[in-house]
Amino acid sequence: MSDQKKFVEEITSRDVDFAKWYTDIVKKAELIEYSSVRGCMVIRPNGYAIWENIQKNLDERFKATGHENVYMPMFIPESLLQKEKDHVEGFAPEVAWVTHGGSEKLQERLCVRPTSETLFCEHYANIIHSYRDLPKLYNQWCSVVRWEKTTRPFLRSLEFLWQEGHTAHATEEEAREETIKMLNVYAQFCEEVLAIPVVKGQKTEKEKFAGAVETYTIESMMHDGKALQSGTSHYFGDGFAKAFDIQYTDKNNQLQYVHQTSWGVSTRLIGALIMVHGDDNGLVLPPAVAPTQVAIIPIAMHKEGVLDKAREIANSLTGFRVKVDDTDNSPGWKFSQYEMLGVPLRLEIGPKDIEKNQCVLVRRDTREKIFTPLSELSQQISKTLQDIQKDMLERARQMRDQNTHDAVDFDTLCKFADEKIGFFRAMWCGDVACEEKIKEEAALTSRCIPFEQEKIADTCVCCKKPAKSLVYWGKAY
RNA sequence: CGGGGUUUAGCGCAGUUUGGUAGCGCACUUGGUUUGGGACCAAGGGGCCACAGGUUCAAAUCCUGUAACCCCGACCA
Numbered sequence: 001m002s003d004q005k006k007f008v009e010e011i012t013s014r015d016v017d018f019a020k021w022y023t024d025i026v027k028k029a030e031l032i033e034y035s036s037v038r039g040c041m042v043i044r045p046n047g048y049a050i051w052e053n054i055q056k057n058l059d060e061r062f063k064a065t066g067h068e069n070v071y072m073p074m075f076i077p078e079s080l081l082q083k084e085k086d087h088v089e090g091f092a093p094e095v096a097w098v099t100h101g102g103s104e105k106l107q108e109r110l111c112v113r114p115t116s117e118t119l120f121c122e123h124y125a126n127i128i129h130s131y132r133d134l135p136k137l138y139n140q141w142c143s144v145v146r147w148e149k150t151t152r153p154f155l156r157s158l159e160f161l162w163q164e165g166h167t168a169h170a171t172e173e174e175a176r177e178e179t180i181k182m183l184n185v186y187a188q189f190c191e192e193v194l195a196i197p198v199v200k201g202q203k204t205e206k207e208k209f210a211g212a213v214e215t216y217t218i219e220s221m222m223h224d225g226k227a228l229q230s231g232t233s234h235y236f237g238d239g240f241a242k243a244f245d246i247q248y249t250d251k252n253n254q255l256q257y258v259h260q261t262s263w264g265v266s267t268r269l270i271g272a273l274i275m276v277h278g279d280d281n282g283l284v285l286p287p288a289v290a291p292t293q294v295a296i297i298p299i300a301m302h303k304e305g306v307l308d309k310a311r312e313i314a315n316s317l318t319g320f321r322v323k324v325d326d327t328d329n330s331p332g333w334k335f336s337q338y339e340m341l342g343v344p345l346r347l348e349i350g351p352k353d354i355e356k357n358q359c360v361l362v363r364r365d366t367r368e369k370i371f372t373p374l375s376e377l378s379q380q381i382s383k384t385l386q387d388i389q390k391d392m393l394e395r396a397r398q399m400r401d402q403n404t405h406d407a408v409d410f411d412t413l414c415k416f417a418d419e420k421i422g423f424f425r426a427m428w429c430g431d432v433a434c435e436e437k438i439k440e441e442a443a444l445t446s447r448c449i450p451f452e453q454e455k456i457a458d459t460c461v462c463c464k465k466p467a468k469s470l471v472y473w474g475k476a477y
Numbered sequence: 478c479g480g481g482g483u484u485u486a487g488c489g490c491a492g493u494u495u496g497g498u499a500g501c502g503c504a505c506u507u508g509g510u511u512u513g514g515g516a517c518c519a520a521g522g523g524g525c526c527a528c529a530g531g532u533u534c535a536a537a538u539c540c541u542g543u544a545a546c547c548c549c550g551a552c553c554a
Contacts (some may be wrong), residue, residue: 019548027488038545094553115554148553149478151546156553209554266554299513332514338516350513360513436523477554 014280018224018430025274026153029283029341032099039151039158043267046341049291049307051161055141057193057288058163058265060209061185067137067165072119074142075110080118084243087117090210094146096158101247112145117211117262120166121244123238128258131250133169135178135183139165155228155477159367168246168258172237175259179235182263183216184233194269195286195392196276197400198230199423201448206432213237214413219447219472221400222275225421225448227474230272233263269354276396277365283342286392287385294381295338296324299331299350310349313359320381339364344388345381408457410441413473417442423474427467429460437462444473 006103011028012020031047043051059069075098082088095111113119124136134146141163151157165182169175183200190196198218212234220230241247241257250256277284287293294317298310307326314324323343325334331348338346348360361370361380365388372380403422407413416424424444428434438444438461449469460467 017548023547034546036545090553144554146553150552160554162554232554264554268554298511300511304511328512330512330514330516332512332516334515335513336515348513352513 011280011282014223014278014424018275021278021280022271022275022384023153023279025283028108030108031270031274031283032153033142037158041153041157043161046291047270050273050285050289051267053289053291054193054269055163057146058185059141059188059315061189062139062163062165065137065181065185067139067167070138070140071142072113072116072123072140074113076113076116076118078109078111080122083110083118083121084211084240085238086278087211088128091115094148096145096147113142114144114146115262115264116140116142116144116164117166118239118244120262121240121246121260124166124168124258124260125244125246128246128248131256133248134168134170134258135174136168137165137178138164138167152271154267154274158341160266160268162264164262164264167261168241169260170248170250170256170258172259175237175261176235179214179216179233179261181264182261183218183231183233186233186263186265187218190218190269191393193286193288194273194276195288195389195396196272197393197397199238199448200452201452201472203232203448204432204435204446204471206435207446209234211236211239213239217448219423219474220276221396221423221474222272222477223278223399224275225403225423225475227423227472227476228268228272228275229447229476230269231263231265235262236260236262242388278342279391281336282340284392285342285344287344287389290342290344291321292323292338292341292343293385294323294345294347295334295337295341295343295350296347297323297331297334298324298326299348299353301326303351305354306349306351309354313347313374315347317378317381319378344385347381363388365395406456407461410462413438413444413461414442417444417473417475423447423472425454425456425470426461426470427455427457427459428469428471429463429465430468431460431463431465434460434462438473442473443475445476447472447474447476 006127016020029046030039030044031041035042090360091114097113098110099106143159143161145159148156148158167178169178187200190198198216198220203215203217214235214283216233217229218231219227222228238257238259240260246258247255248258274283296310296314298306301307310324314322342364344364346362353359358371360375361372361384383398405416405420405422405424407416407424413424435446449471453470456470458467459465
């Protein structure tokens with residue numbers, strides 16, 4: 001894109017100030033508007049439509065893997081939240097409390113859910129009695145509240161939209177399988193739909209979820225090289241089951257505790273879309289999630305037949321999300337506008353085209369112009385949208401791979417952290433002391449222990465003792 | 478929670494030093510001319526100057542306090 005002229009001057013350049021660029025995009029692409037509540041945002045039609053597409057696609061994948069949707073209350077009594085020790089300690093600092101109903105003080109205060117493990121557990125304890133009741137594969141789409149100190153649109157807001165899957169299984173083996181299965185669902189979704197490549201792996205003890213036995217994650221790299229935890233899947237073992245007394249009678253008439261999992265992704269994925277694919281002209285959306293896939297712009301639409309032709313084309317394009325812009329803004333304004341919104345394909349149709357029975361397709365990602373006979377339009381659009389989807393994933397993958405560096409000794413790691421952006425791969429002994437030292441001195445946190453292990457050295461990058469595993473380190477959002 | 482900045486029309490800002498009729502650009506409304514990369518002309522509408530207290534004949538401007546937002550660090554999806 002570097003040889004492309006920058007047409008929109010209102011956006012801060014991405015490479016000048018990434019944080020400012022991000023906020024500019026979020027506002028200019030009309031994804032959100034700040035509200036009068038600190039840290040809370042209005043998700044506008046352009047932003048919400050992206051979420052709806054994410055939701056629709058993921059929900060199908062959840063259903064295909066046997067899950068059912070439910071809805072839990074948004075309030076959790078304090079006593080219920082207290083039941084699992086690690087869990088409450090992890091979340092207590094950032095929960096919002098309801099203390100009054102109308103003018104009456106509540107006997108017991110209620111927290112606004114920061115996550116719903118406790119509610120699901122309480123419910124499971126009530127409905128699970130026999131091995132015949134298992135597994136329970138539930139998911140809910142909802143919003144949760146976490147009283148964060150500093151907030152950023154989509155990346156960290158007081159209230160955010162997400163889905164949380166909570167499952168209960170008869171055996172450890174089955175629960176572990178579920179944990180990995182859902183992580184894979186997320187990874188595939190990110191790559192196939194969002195065109196975002198991810199690193200799959202396990203979180204260290206230090207970084208794992210409050211109350212989990214193991215936390216698995218998909219990590220993606222933003223354009224500034226920072227990591228974004230894009231989805232997590234937790235294996236709970238029977239810890240919650242014991243705290244909440246979720247037992248069933250097995251085939252041998254023995255009481256057993258269930259084994260549980262939970263997994264979630266949030267509107268944070270929209271932040272990832274922006275930061276992975278966006279450029280100086282605005283948002284760039286992968287066709288699979290773009291609310292509008294083709295924006296039709298009539299040129300000289302006051303002239304006889306132009307607007308009719310544009311509408312005729314729109315009607316003929318079944319199977320695509322198409323919009324005709326018949327407002328009286330100038331064509332140039334519209335070009336910029338749809339680039340800002342990230343619409344993958346622009347279709348220009350004017351008097352000259354109508355004469356030749358053709359139109360002009362312009363790719364958002366490359367700005368390549370494709371003159372297309374109207375008779376081949378549908379096939380051409382279908383092919384081009386697929387190309388865009390594929391190319392976007394490929395570019396993101398290249399960006400990530402070019403910015404993944406291996407370090408075998410501590411000095412190199414510190415030097416890299418200082419001079420380079422991206423992911424840093426280094427061997428680790430498994431000791432939390434080394435992890436903390438790396439955080440303090442290199443300002444890097446462990447992102448994950450990747451499933452795809454590779455031995456790039458024999459010893460820990462930090463303490464030089466024998467290494468247990470390869471770890472991805474980075475700066476995170 | 479530390480360090481810095483901001484708050485004046487829907488948005489972006491000037492005006493505050495030196496108190497004296499509320500300004501500019503964009504957006505909006507109406508009419509006309511335009512239309513292949515953010516068009517032009519003309520005429521309009523829009524303000525508790527973040528909030529609460531002071532000082533003063535008079536406060537966007539000076540004083541005190543509060544809040545929200547943004548950026549950089551520590552914590553988190």
